[in-house]
Amino acid sequence: MTTTTLAVLVPVLPFLGAAAGLLLGRTAPGFVRPLAVLPTLASLVLAVLVAARQGGGRAVDAVTELTPTGSVPVELALHIDGFAALVAVLVGSVATCVQIYSTGYLRDDPRYPSYAALVSLFTSAMFLVVYSGDLMVLLVGWEIMGICSYFLVGHYWETPQARAASLKAFLVTKLGDVPFLIGLLALATEAGSFRITKILGAVASGSLDHPTLIALLLLAGVAGKSAQFPLHTWLPDAMAGPTPVSALIHAATMVAAGVYFVARLLPLFQASHAAMVVLAVMAAVTMVGSALAALAQDDIKRVLAYSTIGQLGYMTGALAAGDRGAAVFHLLTHGAFKALLFLAAGVIIHAAGTNSLAAMSRMRGLRDRVPDAYWTMTVALLALAAIPPFSGFFSKESVLVAAEHAATGHTGQAPGAAGWTVLLAGLVTALLTAAYATRLWLLAFRGRGAEAPDHGRQPVAMNAVLWVLAIPSLALGGLAFRLLPDWFDGHDLTPTLTTSVLGTGVALVGGIVTYAAWRHTTSLAARPLGAVAAHPEGDAALVEAEAIASHEPAYGDIAHAPDPSDPGRLLLGPLHRHAAVGFHLDAVYTTLFVRPVQAGARLVRFLDREVVDTYVRGAGALPRVLGTAVRRAQTGNVQTYVSALLAGTVVLAVAAVLVATGA
DSSP, X not given: OOHHHHHHHHHHHHHHHHHHHHHHTTTOGGXXXXXXXXXXXXXXXXXXXXXXXHTTSSOEEEEEOSSOOSSSOOOEEEEEOHHHHHHHHHHHHHXXXXXXXXXXXXXXXXXXXXHHHHHHHHHHHHXXXXXXXXXXXXXXXXXXXXXXXXXXXXXSTTSHHHHHHHHHHHHHHHHHHHHHHHHHHXXXXXXXXXXXXXXXXXHHTTOOSOHHHHHHHHHHHHHHHTTOTTSOTHHHHGGGSOHHHHHHHHHTSHHHHHHHHHHHTHHHHHTOHHHXXXXXXXXXXXXXXXXXXXXXXXXXXXXXHHHHHHHHHHHXXXXXXXXXXHHHHHHHHHHHHHHXXXXXHHHHHHHHSOSBHHHHTTEETHHHHOHHHXXXXXXXXXXXXXXXXXXXXXXXXXXXXXXXXHHXXXXXXXOHHHHHHHHHHHXXXXXXXXXXXXXXXXXXXXXXXXXXXXXXXXXXXHHHHHHHHHHHHHHHHHHHTTTGGGTTTOOOOOOOHHHHHHHHHHHHHHHHHHHHHHHHHHHHOOOOOOOXXXXXXXXXXXXXXXXXXXXXXXXXXXXXXXXXXXXXXXXXXXXXXXXHTGGXXXXXXXXXXXXXXXXXXXXXXXXXXXXXXXXXXXXXXXXXXXXXXXXHHOOOOHHHHHHXXXXXXXXXXXXXXXXXXXX
């Protein structure tokens, strides 16, 4: 087969698997799991073959026009360069791991067939975004992911949290998609095409009249999809979905789409210094704010959600510094260790019966119950904290190197202000990232109190996936930073001594200070030693659904009590209560947007009920009254009819005389 044919099959196979899974979910349930895993696995194999054939060389381009669409044609186009090939391999790897993990995690879930089909469709849509050479076709995959996320986040629809989270995710991302679509149309109008290659050619020739306006419109959609400030609030709430869905969304699909899009069209954004500065400020605020919020969260999945937002901030920061190589490098390593973190968190939630770190910190021996999750999550947290030689160190340092080069003027691809903004925010975030990673590890695995409940060993499929993802989390960075430049742009990704010392130094400081704070608070805390009720045996998804609804089913009032040994409270001080609620951004949105919209809806309902309906009811009542009057006049008495006729005639005659006299 040609490379083009293989590339076409990559998104088609999961799509066919999704359709077949939905059709056979009830009639032949035995085929659901193979149809979930095998098409995605086949797409991964084909994506690897495409990457091997592309080899970081000349981009693979293919195009066909199905039907004329007007002055600006929409074409089915492929554009596969080096970094597109690598991102597709990442998507296939994480999606395959998620599907395999889900066979054990949701093995008793009656809605597993629809869940697996939606995950396959989600994967197919992301493949379409990665390989598409036409922005309108890319938009199709972009929107399909939004629809799938609505259903997947709301998988546990019995809980109000899941219903609210799915609606919020859909609305917030759609809020960004409106200016995004306007920006795409404006870009295609000025460039004369939706084809990415032609658009980049128009940018290079200076043919765009309004690059700043177009770039800012597109950034709104990117902020929504990739959960960047100020449209990031949907992502922490999306943790109400199943843990495998969280791993898929956070590691390799939906949130990665925005970063990938900017990387794909980076010359367009570089054509506007204002857009690059806005991108840098957005990245800086996202990085620092999300890291502070992560340090204050009690829910283990919300810690990881804010962590994802911060790491995406690193990627957009690298793009703001003009280095898409560093951004995509961090995207690849982040995909590995973040998928591992979420899937390991799913195992821990199953074992603990709760999402609450406060409850876990009161449980002794949890790490002995889940040894696979303990060791693999330790590897992933070290990668997240950018401790050498784990993969996150190399990719995060490449981001700091890119920011340093932009700040010092070594490259002319980004304003110096953008470079300094990203560099300073990146160092502060490195400190905070190590702090909340250490806090999570201490509270989850170094708890004291009652013995942790024993739910037995997790399914082999779940534990095997953890060890598979631990390999790239440990080794991908060290192996890839020398090879990746050959796949695109050719930018050197080797960490410099300055950024290595600074980045690693602040990370070590953050971890050590957090550990010291934990030791101090632990020594002072009076821990309740009451027995912790073991969660009844059951499926992991059921445990998580109950944990989402509240922590009470497993641990009663203990889960709601603040943990006096939490080092985050000591480190953040009075800032803790604000960081715990995301610095009240949801409250601000509620005040500025939700309440006015609700008030407007109430006004419309009042006008509809009291004004419009009044006229409608009046229009129906008037003929009814007239009909009643006419019906009463029909007595059947001929003398009455003749008298009425004569009276009417007299009245008309008198009226005619009066009119004639007046004339």
